[in-house]
Amino acid sequence: MADTSTGPTSAEPGASGEKLPGIRHVIAVASGKGGVGKSTVSVNLALALRQRGARVGLVDADILGPSIPGMLGIPTGQPPAMTPGGQALPVERYGIGTMSMAMLTDDDSPAVLRGPMVSKYLKMFIGATQWGPLDFLLLDLPPGTGDIQLTLAQSVPLSGAVIVTTPQDVSLKIARRGLRMFERVHVPILGVIENMSGFTCGHCGETTDVFRRGGGERMSQQLQVPFLGAIPLDAEIVTGGDEGCPIVIARPESIAARAYGALAAQLEEQLDNARGGVLKPFAWRWDSNEGAPGWVASAARPAGNRVRPVGLRRHDLRTLAVLWEDGREDRFDVRDLRLACRCALCIEEMSGRKLLDPKSVRADVTPRVLASVGNYAIGIDWNDEHNSGLYSFDHLRSLGERSGALVAEDV
Numbered sequence: 001m002a003d004t005s006t007g008p009t010s011a012e013p014g015a016s017g018e019k020l021p022g023i024r025h026v027i028a029v030a031s032g033k034g035g036v037g038k039s040t041v042s043v044n045l046a047l048a049l050r051q052r053g054a055r056v057g058l059v060d061a062d063i064l065g066p067s068i069p070g071m072l073g074i075p076t077g078q079p080p081a082m083t084p085g086g087q088a089l090p091v092e093r094y095g096i097g098t099m100s101m102a103m104l105t106d107d108d109s110p111a112v113l114r115g116p117m118v119s120k121y122l123k124m125f126i127g128a129t130q131w132g133p134l135d136f137l138l139l140d141l142p143p144g145t146g147d148i149q150l151t152l153a154q155s156v157p158l159s160g161a162v163i164v165t166t167p168q169d170v171s172l173k174i175a176r177r178g179l180r181m182f183e184r185v186h187v188p189i190l191g192v193i194e195n196m197s198g199f200t201c202g203h204c205g206e207t208t209d210v211f212r213r214g215g216g217e218r219m220s221q222q223l224q225v226p227f228l229g230a231i232p233l234d235a236e237i238v239t240g241g242d243e244g245c246p247i248v249i250a251r252p253e254s255i256a257a258r259a260y261g262a263l264a265a266q267l268e269e270q271l272d273n274a275r276g277g278v279l280k281p282f283a284w285r286w287d288s289n290e291g292a293p294g295w296v297a298s299a300a301r302p303a304g305n306r307v308r309p310v311g312l313r314r315h316d317l318r319t320l321a322v323l324w325e326d327g328r329e330d331r332f333d334v335r336d337l338r339l340a341c342r343c344a345l346c347i348e349e350m351s352g353r354k355l356l357d358p359k360s361v362r363a364d365v366t367p368r369v370l371a372s373v374g375n376y377a378i379g380i381d382w383n384d385e386h387n388s389g390l391y392s393f394d395h396l397r398s399l400g401e402r403s404g405a406l407v408a409e410d411v
């Protein structure tokens with residue numbers, strides 16, 4: 001187990017910005033419990049990142065219950081080749097390299113290892129493997145958020161973690177536990193993925209909500225972390241996994257494969273955001289305008305990020321103006337923003353039903369303080385004593401686009 005007081009910690013990138021030599025981002029894929037599809041997400045996300053042109057490696061960090069080789073059609077019990085220097089060569093499949101305990105044992109002899117050995121193997125898979133230059137090294141963590149996961153999160157310099165949940169698994173308690181675990185070791189949460197969200201019919205391609213949708217999204221709202229996207233419940237995802245040819249490869253045009261592609265894009269964007277935009281963290285007093293974040297019009301460009309603000313200012317006392325990096329400007333009436341709050345007090349967690357009665361919100365409701373939350377949202381403390389809401393830039397942008405569309409229709 002690494003000692004975070006002396007070893008490299010996740011909070012301290014090297015001078016080059018790379019936390020492991022030659023590897024731009026090491027990302028843990030975690031879940032509060034087993035069976036939510038975490039390994040399936042890891043595999044398909046890795047392949048979707050590859051399809052977007054990234055160089056990707058995948059470590060099956062579930063040393064005691066490895067499942068990645070099966071999903072990629074890699075035979076078990078066949079150890080990887082070694083370099084003359086004693087480094088393992090990752091096994092290549094579909095353009096990504098992978099390392100797993102299943103290569104060292106076979107399915108019938110489950111590894112019985114004690115904690116320190118688990119950590120030793122993991123370090124070998126990451127540090128004593130010749131990955132070559134990579135954009136992403138994904139770690140499929142064992143399910144749960146116990147000691148093993150904590151040790152793993154500590155022993156590897158992570159860029160961040162993504163948490164996989166299912167819509168029924170809106171159990172905030174479980175997700176929160178995972179979150180706290182990463183927070184303890186200063187690992188940023190890059191976002192939440194909702195898996196098995198709605199059912200996609202294999203014949204007509206239509207998606208039906210088997211479970212309630214949006215649990216993951218609401219969860220990320222409440223836990224104040226980004227929402228990366230939803231993957232539908234799809235029998236072909238299971239077939240792909242069972243047959244060793246993941247759906248992203250087997251059916252790249254399917255809805256599920258495209259959902260993994262969107263996820264990969266979101267993850268890249270999140271990492272991009274995490275590098276910091278032009279706006280620095282702020283706590284902005286609306287009345288006095290003290291601490292205003294700024295307006296950097298020169299940073300806007302057509303190819304810019306659509307959910308990264310490069311300017312926030314008071315257009316007038318009732319209007320917040322946002323300049324996005326792609327050059328679009330949105331103006332929000334502050335009371336409309338108060339009404340659009342999506343916190344648990346304003347929206348029912350399970351059903352998504354609106355709880356906030358617009359009539360109960362005073363006409364002169366005004367922000368007291370707007371504060372940045374990570375690089376993805378602002379929190380607003382309102383003068384009606386409401387302050388639990390969080391406005392992700394994603395949410396703000398879609399609010400802006402929706403009201404923009406209304407204006408266009410009016411003319």
Ligand code: ADP
Nearest residue numbers: 034035036037038039040196232233234238241
């Ligand atoms: P975990 O790693 O969380 O334990 P797995 O990735 O092993 O979960 O997935 C558990 C089961 O759920 C597998 O049979 C897998 O094929 C299936 N599964 C995963 N994601 C989906 C999905 N989106 N739709 C249908 N089945 C899925």
